[in-house]
Amino acid sequence: MMATRSIFTSAVLVAGLSGAAAAQEVAVITPYLSQPGTQFYVDGFEARAEELGWDVNVVDTAGDVGAVISRIEDVVTRGVDAIVISVDPAQVGAGLQTAADAGIPVVGMDAGSDPLVAVNITSNGYAMAAETAVYVANRIGGEGNVVMFTFDPFPPVQVRGVVADAIFGNFPDIEVIDRITPDVSDGGIADSRAQMEAVLAANPEPGGIAAVWAAWDQPALGALQAIEAAGRAEEGIVITGIDANPQARDAIADGGNFEASVAQDFEGIGQTTADTVARILAGEELRQRVIYVPTELVTAANAAD
Amino acid sequence: MTGALRRSAGIVGMVAILLFFTVSLPDTFLTLRNWLNISQQISMLAVVAVTMTVVMAMGDFDLSVGSMASLSGVVAAAAFLQGWPIPAALGLSLVVGLMGGVFNGVMVALVGILPFVATLATLTVFSGLAFLVSDGRTVFGRDIPSAFSDFARSGLPLSSGEGPALVLPNLTLVALGVALVVWVVLEQTTYGRRLYALGGNTEAARLAGLPVQALRLSAYAFTGVGAAIAGLMYASRVASANPTQGDGLMLTAIASVFLGMTLTRDGSPRVFATLAGVLVLGVLDNGLTQMRVDSYVREVLVGAIILVAVGMSALGRGSALRRS
Structure with a gap:
């Protein structure tokens, strides 16, 4: 047990010392993962996050919005680099405040706008x-x-x-x-x-x-x-x-x-969310509080696509 | 003898869980901030579970608590929409909880329907009422007074040092208050001892001249009001109310009482044992999230741990029976 602990501790130290070289850790928290739209967002996000070499942890609270607050608190305690939510921010304000107090940016993936959400990515x-x-x-x-x-x-x-x-x-x-x-x-x-x-x-x-x-x-x-x-x-x-x-x-x-x-381009929303998190982690100050992902007109010509 | 063995197995299991997370999460798990978080995360479950302990002391249970919690939240929200002041809206929700609990009590104690059937039926009734009252919608935003949602975001300040202040959350205080009241009523009064007597042997209790029907009926008032309080706490925490948000509380509350029963000498439900059960479930959620265990794996693990704990307890009882 002690050996495990010291290995773990030194791993943390190394990660801390090497700074930017360590994989960024991002938590994606939603109560709605079983809904088709949300699944596409998360797929798009994970695909892009893999290219960026991130450590992504997807947490689904199975419809329990209160538990989203609890899990935000837990990943803040863990000290992740950024949090992505796909839930109405007004309902998880308590968790957003915890993240803000700890200086961890929260990005909305089709979540809605809120003063405590750095930026929301959605369709226009x-x-x-x-x-x-x-x-x-x-x-x-x-x-x-x-x-x-x-x-x-x-x-x-x-x-x-x-x-x-x-x-x-x-x-x-x-x-x-x-x-x-x-x-x-x-x-x-x-x-x-x-x-x-x-x-x-x-x-x-x-x-x-x-x-x-x-x-x-x-x-x-x-x-x-x-x-x-x-x-x-x-x-x-x-x-x-x-x-x-x-x-x-x-x-x-x-x-x-x-x-x-x-x-709506659900996967595109997921990808753009990952790209936006990357910009924030790189220290960029975002001017926009909402980023729109282009949508596509569907007619008989392309309805079967 | 087997009681002690079973109990120590339960305690060893809990300590093992704590040790595991302490070692796996050396920097974060055993911090005051994390435990204050956990206390707040489990506060709603704690209120439902300790009041569930009252009916389980009689050997009954109440399946309607989750939908009552949802109903209580949307009733308060509907009252807010009508422009009621906060205390009046909260009072209305608690009255609804009390009436729902008493209704359960009447069905079980006076009409004589099995608790499983009676409270399964009222589960559906309360859930339907919650949809009726809310029109199936989530009430949120400006419709919820900020003083109401601020309650769940504040508490007693514990430190004035640097960084985010440590506070003892209001929700934790409410849960502790409810637990204390239930502990006094259930374990320190004649009334409470009579409930346990009912759970031991209803016929003997009746022959001893106890007012069995009145006792049974009254016990359900606790689960009704407890569920209503938890529903309000939940609504305050999420600053919104929808007709299903408390539904998940029922199964975990019953599981917590069962977990707690593995810790008591005679395997009966006790308030502090139930709180320990609630804490184990809360710690598992908190620790496994921090260890980045997949949410679905987490659910399987939590279910498995309940089976192991309660299974050990059942085996203990079984061997005691064989010996006697």
């Missing part, structure tokens, strides 16, 4: 909404009635609605006839479908609705079901969503009314 919600809103505007030739599905109570989705409002407002011949906030308690598809059926009933004349712009994919899928069920698929109502989930990709690949969505 404003830009994603702009992509689909101008797609709609151009596709209908700048004129016609548009139905919007938005969700203002959730800030990341609220920003999408704001941008679409601005873009449609900039076309004098586009009129937003309805701005619907669907009930999302059952996932959002069913209630969006019901709401869209009501809109279709209120606008029975062909061409009365030119497009449906949805702030995420579920309402777009619900609207698609309503349009198909009403037998109005041939009117050429253009539907767009955001996020490009598998169900949306299938619908877009089918070449029907659901024409476009936007895909």
